[in-house]
Amino acid sequence: MMLLDVRDLSVEFVTSEGAALRAVDGLSFSLGRGEALGIVGESGCGKTTAMLALLRLLPPAGRIAGGQVLFDGTDLLDLAPAELRRRRWGDLAIVFQGAMSALNPVRSVGDQIREAVAAHLPLSRPEAERRVGELLDMVGISASRAGQYPHQYSGGMRQRAMIAMALACGPQLLIADEPTTALDVMVQAQILDLLNHLREQLNLGLIIVTHDLGVVAETCQAVLVMYGGRLAEHGPSAEVFAAPRHPYTRSLLRAFPDLGRPGVAPEGIPGSPPRLSDLPPGCRFHPRCGLARERCLVEGPAARMVVPGHRVACHYPIDAPGPQALAADPALQERWGRPEGA
Ligand SMILES: Nc1ncnc2c1ncn2[C@@H]1O[C@H](COP(=O)(O)OP(=O)(O)OP(=O)(O)O)[C@@H](O)[C@H]1O
Ligand SMILES: [Mg+2]
Incomplete structure (x- = not known):
């Protein structure tokens, strides 16, 4: 237990x-x-x-x-x-x-x-x-x-x-x-x-x-x-630091000297965290996310397992399989959710 x-x-x-x-x-x-x-x-x-x-x-x-x-x-x-x-x-x-x-x-x-x-x-x-x-x-x-x-x-x-x-x-x-x-x-x-x-x-x-x-x-x-009161990503530190799946995690890492990209100057995260009294609809990170798409503006992503023990709350996690790979592989669909339009 x-x-x-x-x-x-x-x-x-x-x-x-x-x-x-x-x-x-x-x-x-x-x-x-x-x-x-x-x-x-x-x-x-x-x-x-x-x-x-x-x-x-x-x-x-x-x-x-x-x-x-x-x-x-x-x-x-x-x-x-x-x-x-x-x-x-x-x-x-x-x-x-x-x-x-x-x-x-x-x-x-x-x-x-x-x-x-x-x-x-x-x-x-x-x-x-x-x-x-x-x-x-x-x-x-x-x-x-x-x-x-x-x-x-x-x-x-x-x-x-x-x-x-x-x-x-x-x-x-x-x-x-x-x-x-x-x-x-x-x-x-x-x-x-x-x-x-x-x-x-x-x-x-x-x-x-x-x-x-x-x-x-x-x-x-x-x-x-965590982002705006919700879980964004959770997993083994080594894995998350080496290959963050949530765009917010990647931004956090890049904002931190020598962790995101050793030798590269830290990059601040544009914008500011949401106020509780004024939370954006959809994914709470979407206004600051360079990878946000239509769906992110309207639908909040649930956390899902990308690899056993590694969870991400993002509709489009970094390094997720593309739509064709997803459509072709039920095991991938199971893990990443069904592709849009499928
Ligand atoms: N006593 C309180 N009354 C009303 N709102 C509160 C109270 N304490 C915290 N909050 C609100 O709850 C949210 C979360 O605050 P919290 O202190 O848990 O954040 P945090 O992640 O610990 O921040 P920090 O890194 O600055 O310590 C903030 O929007 C904060 O304004
Ligand atoms: Mg605190």
Whole structure:
């Protein structure tokens, strides 16, 4: 059984005028133990919202509009609040975007981790303190620094401390939202090494939300690309980076130095991501897509498997077989959908 199986998850924000804006629309993916998934896409595409929905930690204006979040076979969306609180942090935990600045400046780091431990586990004070030492050790901080305050820690160490806190109750799935933003390059690499090491050592499922495709290429076996609240492409990172099938993925890669086309200057993506209040009809990417055709303007593409384990939501994926090849081969039709007019 998959550790995490997200099925058709949709999330809405209700505006002050009472309108419901869909920030995540029909998102599905799964993740096994010991696997790392990178979630990428431009700002506002719904990455954080989707992750908060998994944990049922949406802000008050947000609500889950549909779908299932199966964790080890149990739908987290069905759980009563008390049961959910227990499973959250104990089963799955998140390191929030911008978490480093969430540490309380006037309390020692060790105290803050101990509090996270004590809030969830019935430990005596000495046991909790021992656990803090263990957790600090797991993230590469000497236990002797537990008594220090956040300002005595570097940015990288503060991020490590946040990871230690997330691990307090021994989760099986760790979600890290922008874990390396605002850190310098060397420290970024160390934090990624740490996450990877923890994944292996603890057999964690790991989701890394990031703008940095390089992070995904180095750390994650699979990548999920989101656009305008929907899945655009999902597959093994090596395959997606080498041969993206969705025009948006290709644009993202080309916008990133040295990943899209090594040696070629990065190319920005023309236009801007859609606003939720003003989503284009058809494929949400069509206004910015150089390959859009008539059908893309009117019909939103469903995700389909192009190769086992590699899904694309595009009517005309890059390197798809041509109409004649399709017409001639039922097996190809099965995979790519029937050709137009057939
Ligand atoms: N509390 C909220 N109330 C209303 N709308 C929200 C709220 N939080 C997020 N949104 C909207 O939901 C959409 C998705 O936002 P989200 O923060 O999930 O994007 P993101 O992909 O994480 O972006 P970034 O890369 O900048 O972190 C955006 O259009 C955003 O404006
Ligand atoms: Mg975000």
